[in-house]
Amino acid sequence: MSDALQIRKAPRQRRAVHTVDALLEAAAQVLEADGLEGFNTNAVARRAGASIGTLYQYFPSKDALTLALLLREDQAFHEAASATLTLPTCREALAAFIVVCARQQLNRPQLALLLDQQEDRPDFRAALHGKFRFRALLIAILSKAGAPAHLQDDQRKDLAAADLLALMRGMTDSAGGRGERDADDLAHRIGAAAFGYLDAAPRQM
Amino acid sequence: MSDALQIRKAPRQRRAVHTVDALLEAAAQVLEADGLEGFNTNAVARRAGASIGTLYQYFPSKDALTLALLLREDQAFHEAASATLTLPTCREALAAFIVVCARQQLNRPQLALLLDQQEDRPDFRAALHGKFRFRALLIAILSKAGAPAHLQDDQRKDLAAADLLALMRGMTDSAGGRGERDADDLAHRIGAAAFGYLDAAPRQM
Amino acid sequence: MSDALQIRKAPRQRRAVHTVDALLEAAAQVLEADGLEGFNTNAVARRAGASIGTLYQYFPSKDALTLALLLREDQAFHEAASATLTLPTCREALAAFIVVCARQQLNRPQLALLLDQQEDRPDFRAALHGKFRFRALLIAILSKAGAPAHLQDDQRKDLAAADLLALMRGMTDSAGGRGERDADDLAHRIGAAAFGYLDAAPRQM
Amino acid sequence: MSDALQIRKAPRQRRAVHTVDALLEAAAQVLEADGLEGFNTNAVARRAGASIGTLYQYFPSKDALTLALLLREDQAFHEAASATLTLPTCREALAAFIVVCARQQLNRPQLALLLDQQEDRPDFRAALHGKFRFRALLIAILSKAGAPAHLQDDQRKDLAAADLLALMRGMTDSAGGRGERDADDLAHRIGAAAFGYLDAAPRQM
């Protein structure tokens, strides 16, 4: 279980690097085109123009392939999202973060949706810092100057980060599914909900 | 495609009604316990104490079974949600609607999550008025007295309904996945985001 | 691992019983004809005139099938061997035991040889009392009247039983491989070695 | 069939000799560590620190590798066994022969067991004089002074050699499998059976 999700061997020759790339891109395309039910290793290999044996030389299992795709897709996304941390205030950073997320999602919406669902699988959760890295990012943003007073508490901050992430994910997935293409408009609407969430008074219990 | 998703025959005898109920409840339990990957017709029949042949007498395909389960789960939910239409103002109705959704989701969170995902399948979308019924409901709520002025436009109302639904779904699924149990607290947080969304000024383009 | 080797479901209808029998006999024939390397589930199903799905309805894995075959082959053999316990003296019982073994082995020599090898697999050892039942039998025989004095010690008895079993197995497998057909002659030669073994003075250390 | 089992090319350079040795030793280790089911060419090459291509430069097939290993393991063994021919009497030579066998087997028991089984494969039998060489040796021993009178007949001598070899193989494999380490004690027990076999009167038919 531990190494069953790791890449099997690092490609050394240039040809091999190209093959791995082709396999990952093929995986993305199959997932987009045929959904989870059409996502099988034979189809991925075929679309990559590789043999099934080649696929398994680099990925020890179907799950390892999926995970590698997840990581690849999160890569650039996470870097862009991290850059928002340089902004001084909570509101600025959050707004920028939302824009980054919306753009990412509308880029390849079908793919993003399916990968979002895969990220929730417990075995992936374990092998992945991804989701949690995004949450950590959001927590850092909520710790910046100008954050609502009631978010001083770490526990509340944690919950707020989870809520905001979920809200964003829900809205972006839905927008992607409906074929929206204007990321900035989507970001604006998400921002409305997110800032509404932050500015609301906490519930009195 | 036309009848492949319809129930095969209406159960006439009381015993048959009971069998169908048992099959649906078994389907729900298998889905909750073993997830999508453990959800297969043999397992459902076994858990229902019925034979696989019996299952196929009432459901012409696995998809028909899934769809029937979806409808069953939406039934009570939809009724409770409809009741909120009796409330006079938009804010009251929306608040009540959110409470209903949160309670529904936290009732059987795992099941609700998986069914939410199934609802997105294109073939189900087509055969299902469900999702759209909820959207229609929400549109009706947004047409009540006290709704933001910028939602006069039908197209904007449509978009807002989709956004709010997505936002709620994202937050409830996430809360359910984290094991939250306090539906009213969850509803309060969702409300914060939802009303924030509604009260925000529309984007100037 | 625990139930992966057990039969999956007991056949209820007469047709099913027949199918299971056919599968086991097909397994035996494939093993005899094509050896371990030709022994695969598809070949077994094909020879049984069944589909691969049917095979897996009764045997949850290839190993379960192999194990079931092992048990089937040991069944009659073990019963006949047990009957030798009714004989009064150690020498009579052992002689009879050897005859039973020789006959069993020369009956389907190729099959017996391959099954002997399978019996040594650790996972089968665990799931099987078989081999040990034979050893227990032999130990009981060595405890009868007329057994050599130096076999009073339980540990020595144990070792002697293992040695005799191994000796018999080696000689019968070899005879079977060479195509011998005269079980009584083989038994006579085995007896010579076995009684020589028993009558020899233990080593002075 | 003719050259598929032969070594592909004799290693000329010293480096190549070393490579072949490393491959054979790696084969032995893989066989010991992981059994027949873990014994594959990729694993052997990896353990030898060579590439799969290199392996196939020296061994045209997996079987050729196995066969070469068999020959290597028999080499020293056969030489030691041959030396017993210098002893004058049948009993002395046989006793010495047994000791040599026991020591060989307990040296690397797991390996010896698996190679014993491979030796029985028909295609190996054909390509191998090994087994028969040992039988020839034993026949020579049985022709020495002091051999039982009833072994004058060549056919009987042949059968006795086969029986004794099988008996020894059975007992040594079993002892090795049980983890025995005292080769001399094992040899003593084998001797008891072997001499018992020789001294017994032939069966009257």
Add this chain to the structure above:
DNA sequence: TATGAATGAGTGTTCATTCAT
């Protein structure tokens, strides 16, 4: 000469679905 990337037939196994009883 050595490498390791690539191949693809083959194997174990699952599961939706049918149909004789």
Add this chain to the structure above:
DNA sequence: AATGAATGAACACTCATTCAT
């Protein structure tokens, strides 16, 4: 109406072997 035996296409994965570099 209910059963459960049977089917077989489909899929994950392995491994002996080849060949361009």
